[in-house]
Amino acid sequence: MERSNEDLMLDGNAVGGLLSEVFGDDLTAALGSCPDCGRHAELATLRAFTHAPGVVLRCPACDGVQMVLVRTPRGVRHQTRVVMQRR
Amino acid sequence: MSALEWQIATVTKIAPETAKVKSFTFNLPAWTQHRAGQHYDIRLTAPDGYRAQRSYLIASAPERAGEIDLTVELVEDGEVSTFLHTAVRVGDGIEVRGPIGGYFVWDAATHGGPLLLVAGGSGVVPMMSMLRHRAAAGATVPVRLLYSSRTYEDVIYRAELDGLAAKGDGLEVFHTLTRSQPSGWTGYARRIDDKMLGEVSGPFGAKALTFICGPTALVEAAATSLEGAGLRTERIKTERFGPSGT
Numbered sequence: 001m002e003r004s005n006e007d008l009m010l011d012g013n014a015v016g017g018l019l020s021e022v023f024g025d026d027l028t029a030a031l032g033s034c035p036d037c038g039r040h041a042e043l044a045t046l047r048a049f050t051h052a053p054g055v056v057l058r059c060p061a062c063d064g065v066q067m068v069l070v071r072t073p074r075g076v077r078h079q080t081r082v083v084m085q086r087r
Numbered sequence: 088m089s090a091l092e093w094q095i096a097t098v099t100k101i102a103p104e105t106a107k108v109k110s111f112t113f114n115l116p117a118w119t120q121h122r123a124g125q126h127y128d129i130r131l132t133a134p135d136g137y138r139a140q141r142s143y144l145i146a147s148a149p150e151r152a153g154e155i156d157l158t159v160e161l162v163e164d165g166e167v168s169t170f171l172h173t174a175v176r177v178g179d180g181i182e183v184r185g186p187i188g189g190y191f192v193w194d195a196a197t198h199g200g201p202l203l204l205v206a207g208g209s210g211v212v213p214m215m216s217m218l219r220h221r222a223a224a225g226a227t228v229p230v231r232l233l234y235s236s237r238t239y240e241d242v243i244y245r246a247e248l249d250g251l252a253a254k255g256d257g258l259e260v261f262h263t264l265t266r267s268q269p270s271g272w273t274g275y276a277r278r279i280d281d282k283m284l285g286e287v288s289g290p291f292g293a294k295a296l297t298f299i300c301g302p303t304a305l306v307e308a309a310a311t312s313l314e315g316a317g318l319r320t321e322r323i324k325t326e327r328f329g330p331s332g333t
Contacts, residue, residue, distance in 0.1 A: 011326055013188045014327075016126075026189055044189070
């Protein structure tokens with residue numbers, strides 16, 4: 001499997017603050033299921049790509065995009081594919 | 088006030104750790120006890136409204152009330168680290184929010200061990216928070232820290248790590264120096280590899296709770312190696328901080 005920009009990637013941990021702006025809570029320890037491969041783990045374990053104009057969270061198993069967050073003048077827009085479960 | 092709102096922290100101390108690394112003590116008007124391994128976001132706003140924001144791992148123990156230490160490495164072309172290193176003075180107010188992160192954390196009372204810590208460069212910062220927490224909590228969980236630095240002078244918290252290890256209460260520190268070594272150096276002298284990880288993690292076997300923090304390439308290599316050696320993926324927690332090399 002070819003991975004995207006491996007040197008630049010961070011862990012989901014790194015975007016806990018941004019997630020809190022969108023979801024009102026620090027969700028890095030929340031569990032999520034990848035809609036592509038079904039991998040089930042904490043959002044902190046996703047790969048975070050933060051060097052683009054937005055932030056992309058990808059599955060470490062299948063590289064599928066699970067969430068995209070973009071800061072706009074009217075707040076943070078997000079497209080969320082990961083199925084989350086708070087605990 | 089929620090931990091996730093911005094607040095103005097006051098810088099009360101700036102301490103050089105190495106040529107490129109400084110520790111900043113921030114007094115927090117809305118202090119919330121953190122967990123070892125968490126981070127704070129720092130946000131700078133220019134007069135024209137331009138904003139730059141970065142995350143920095145907490146170095147101090149959760150037991151210290153009202154303030155935190157963030158240890159910051161000066162990154163070439165790094166907007167926030169350059170500002171912190173060159174412009175910030177004691178008494179300045181800085182916008183911060185935190186503590187953030189519920190995964191890469193270690194609580195002495197609930198998580199136990201044995202604890203395997205693998206750090207590259209300033210990736211030692213959250214490990215220091217864990218070791219300070221362990222000492223403050225009086226815990227004797229066995230810990231082995233493998234810490235990779237470029238040179239002897241680049242080793243952050245060197246004296247404090249020596250002191251903690253000298254107590255003989257179950258903490259062992261293993262240094263590797265990748266670029267140059269002082270004469271008489273008896274530690275490792277190469278990048279972290281399978282053999283080194285095997286030697287350091289060996290006594291703990293597959294049951295070690297593992298934290299790895301450092302440049303992305305180091306974290307990838309160490310995590311892959313330890314998984315190959317039989318450690319369970321769920322027991323390996325990682326914090327990558329990007330492409331800077333060690």
